[in-house]
Amino acid sequence: MVDSKHQWKAxxxxxxxxxxxxxxxxxxxxxxxxxxxxxxxxxxKEANPFIDYEFTVGxxxxxxxxxxxxxxxxxxxxxxxxxxxxxxSTFLALLIAVALNSIKPLQRLLQTIFFMPYVTNSIxxxxxFAAMFNMIIGGSARPDxxxxxxxxxxxxxxxxxNWMNAGSEYWANIVVMVVYIVxxxxxxxxxxxxxxxxxxxxxxxxxxxxxxxPKWRVFTRITIPLLxxxxxxxxxxxxxxxxxxxSSIVGIFGESMGPVGNDYALDTMVGFIYRAIGNQEGTxxxxxLILFAIxxxxxxxxxxxxxxxxxx
Amino acid sequence: xxxxxQNLTKIFPSRDKKAGKEVVAVNDFTFEIPDGKLVGLLxxxxxxxxTTLYMIxxxxxxxxxxxxxxxxxVTELTTENRGIGxxxxxxxxxxxxxxxxNILFPLQNLKGADKMTKDQMLERAYNVAKLVQIxxxxxxxxxxxxxxxxQRVAIARALVKMPRVLLxxxxxxxxxxxxxxxTREEIRRIQKETGITTVFVTHDQEEAMSISDMxxxxxxxxxxxxxxxxxxxxxxxxxxxxxxxxxxxxxxxDGCVKxxxxxxxxxxxxxxxxxxxxxxxxxxxxxxxELDPAGGLTCQLSxxxxxxxxxxxxxxxxxxxxxxxxxxxxxxxxxxLGAGIVRYSIKPHKIFLFNxxxxxxxxxxxx
Numbered sequence: 001m002v003d004s005k006h007q008w009k010a011x012x013x014x015x016x017x018x019x020x021x022x023x024x025x026x027x028x029x030x031x032x033x034x035x036x037x038x039x040x041x042x043x044x045k046e047a048n049p050f051i052d053y054e055f056t057v058g059x060x061x062x063x064x065x066x067x068x069x070x071x072x073x074x075x076x077x078x079x080x081x082x083x084x085x086x087x088x089s090t091f092l093a094l095l096i097a098v099a100l101n102s103i104k105p106l107q108r109l110l111q112t113i114f115f116m117p118y119v120t121n122s123i124x125x126x127x128x129f130a131a132m133f134n135m136i137i138g139g140s141a142r143p144d145x146x147x148x149x150x151x152x153x154x155x156x157x158x159x160x161x162n163w164m165n166a167g168s169e170y171w172a173n174i175v176v177m178v179v180y181i182v183x184x185x186x187x188x189x190x191x192x193x194x195x196x197x198x199x200x201x202x203x204x205x206x207x208x209x210x211x212x213x214p215k216w217r218v219f220t221r222i223t224i225p226l227l228x229x230x231x232x233x234x235x236x237x238x239x240x241x242x243x244x245x246x247s248s249i250v251g252i253f254g255e256s257m258g259p260v261g262n263d264y265a266l267d268t269m270v271g272f273i274y275r276a277i278g279n280q281e282g283t284x285x286x287x288x289l290i291l292f293a294i295x296x297x298x299x300x301x302x303x304x305x306x307x308x309x310x311x312x
Numbered sequence: 313x314x315x316x317x318q319n320l321t322k323i324f325p326s327r328d329k330k331a332g333k334e335v336v337a338v339n340d341f342t343f344e345i346p347d348g349k350l351v352g353l354l355x356x357x358x359x360x361x362x363t364t365l366y367m368i369x370x371x372x373x374x375x376x377x378x379x380x381x382x383x384x385x386v387t388e389l390t391t392e393n394r395g396i397g398x399x400x401x402x403x404x405x406x407x408x409x410x411x412x413x414n415i416l417f418p419l420q421n422l423k424g425a426d427k428m429t430k431d432q433m434l435e436r437a438y439n440v441a442k443l444v445q446i447x448x449x450x451x452x453x454x455x456x457x458x459x460x461x462x463q464r465v466a467i468a469r470a471l472v473k474m475p476r477v478l479l480x481x482x483x484x485x486x487x488x489x490x491x492x493x494x495t496r497e498e499i500r501r502i503q504k505e506t507g508i509t510t511v512f513v514t515h516d517q518e519e520a521m522s523i524s525d526m527x528x529x530x531x532x533x534x535x536x537x538x539x540x541x542x543x544x545x546x547x548x549x550x551x552x553x554x555x556x557x558x559x560x561x562x563x564x565x566d567g568c569v570k571x572x573x574x575x576x577x578x579x580x581x582x583x584x585x586x587x588x589x590x591x592x593x594x595x596x597x598x599x600x601x602e603l604d605p606a607g608g609l610t611c612q613l614s615x616x617x618x619x620x621x622x623x624x625x626x627x628x629x630x631x632x633x634x635x636x637x638x639x640x641x642x643x644x645x646x647x648x649l650g651a652g653i654v655r656y657s658i659k660p661h662k663i664f665l666f667n668x669x670x671x672x673x674x675x676x677x678x679x
Binding site (some may be wrong): 201203204206207208210211212213214217221222225227228 | 402407418
């Protein structure tokens with residue numbers, strides 16, 4: 001405990017961080033709550049920001065969000081992407097981490113390569129993926145190219161698939177997004193899981209070897225349980241990140257958030273919030289609170305489940 | 313099951329290739345561990361005792377030499393096929409499993425003809441748990457156990473497969489002093505009850521002496537001496553073994569042999585025959601001193617420590633290699649601190665002569 005005489009020093013050192021947090025985190029959260037529950041906040045403010053209006057308190061903003069025709073699409077896309085990408089990316093990351101951990105030569109190099117997506121701009125990656133899946137840029141078709149994915153499909157004897165051009169189907173769009181999001185999510189998860197694996201005491205494995213434990217049993221009965229805290233962490237943060245999905249879709253489909261002719265087909269909660277900011281702050285705030293509630297509930301469920309199955 | 317080590321050698325390649333110096337961890341170790349005995353591998357850290365244990369376990373491959381269990385050559389066998397139980401220094405209990413699950417784990421790995429039903433496994437687990445007296449703790453997690461209890465669980469897990477050989481790596485080093493005393497008796501009891509040939513590694517000579525049927529003293533990868541603890545203590549082959557065994561440690565002096573007499577400094581302490589005149593290193597066990605007003609060895613008295621049954625007399629002598637000379641005498645003897653000096657005669661079988669260069673023992677006959 002710091003001597004109470006010197007406590008002001010501690011506060012002084014913390015002050016810059018606290019002030020910034022108050023301005024850019026705490027106040028916006030309070031303000032969001034305020035705006036969400038003020039009826040007709042937006043319209044009135046737009047009419048004249050200099051007049052001090054009296055607002056009535058109510059849940060009109062929430063009603064507006066839920067009645068908005070695109071809201072259910074946003075919710076569906078968000079949940080679908082979450083449910084698909086988190087398990088796939090976690091499973092793949094676990095496999096890669098275990099494989100990486102079990103090799104000696106080139107481990108450092110491969111570790112670096114697997115970490116590359118993490119430090120690369122996601123919009124740039126989005127454009128590359130768009131090219132791979134053959135996006136028609138600026139509305140003009142490029143008949144000379146169908147994208148590398150379709151080239152591979154052709155080589156394997158399959159037909160081209162319209163992944164993301166005008167007239168493409170919803171499931172094809174989702175596949176593109178899932179591939180991109182999973183690929184983008186892997187590095188962080190691999191890093192965490194590999195760190196976890198490397199901190200596992202080697203003697204557990206030696207003990208298992210003395211007992212002649214089959215490899216698969218070592219993996220399921222020793223590695224996974226000992227890794228469970230990291231797995232829980234990766235899954236929980238994965239879900240939280242998944243519910244905030246937005247920039248990856250913009251990165252691939254552009255701000256229309258859907259293939260040409262089917263705008264906002266892949267709209268998400270955060271996409272909805274972003275567009276509402278600027279002209280409907282009250283609605284945006286209400287949507288943000290709804291998203292917060294969803295993430296909160298899902299995280300609580302995650303924690304409850306992981307408490308049972310996690311060994312710390 | 314007797315265990316035979318034949319010219320066992322382990323060489324670790326040097327990590328830095330440029331330096332090019334490899335480490336000989338174990339050098340040409342030949343020894344037979346008789347069936348059903350408890351053997352202690354003893355030595356300071358880095359002497360190769362743990363490496364020897366791990367080679368017996370199969371976790372490390374010897375560079376040269378062979379290992380036999382009974383008549384079977386197990387040198388090429390992998391660790392799981394050797395039928396050994398190994399207790400790690402920090403126990404390596406699986407932290408996420410209960411005591412019961414930990415003990416059952418090796419049984420659940422059995423395949424083919426050895427496969428057991430659930431009831432058989434449980435019965436076996438409870439039997440071995442009773443043997444090490446942890447049957448009350450079966451539903452606990454390792455983190456809820458004391459160090460001594462964890463040690464027992466680790467032994468139970470090693471024993472549950474009924475191994476041919478039980479190996480213990482520094483079994484007592486993680487326990488506090490009182491538990492250590494208790495646990496070493498426990499290990500001795502379990503070993504006697506099961507009759508499994510057991511090898512354990514320790515750097516603590518008292519621990520090795522107290523429970524082993526035989527000890528192996530090692531130094532820098534080379535075996536110095538093997539034998540029953542008391543024999544090794546009474547008859548060390550070199551200065552290292554003499555210094556390593558015994559608490560308080562042996563008193564070492566610079567001395568010489570001249571005309572059949574042993575001198576420590578100027579003091580004549582013993583008449584012997586069969587040794588040529590030369591400078592020697594002399595070792596005298598603390599219990600080898602006898603108070604004797606006419607004794608040959610005169611020391612400057614510095615302190616007397618009363619320990620109830622015995623008295624420990626601390627003194628100095630100019631020829632002593634150590635800062636002080638420590639003797640242990642019966643408490644019936646009265647030592648007068650005021651006198652300033654103390655005179656001893658030496659029990660002939662408690663004094664050892666060593667070659668000054670090679671530190672090998674020089675044997676003599678008492679006149």
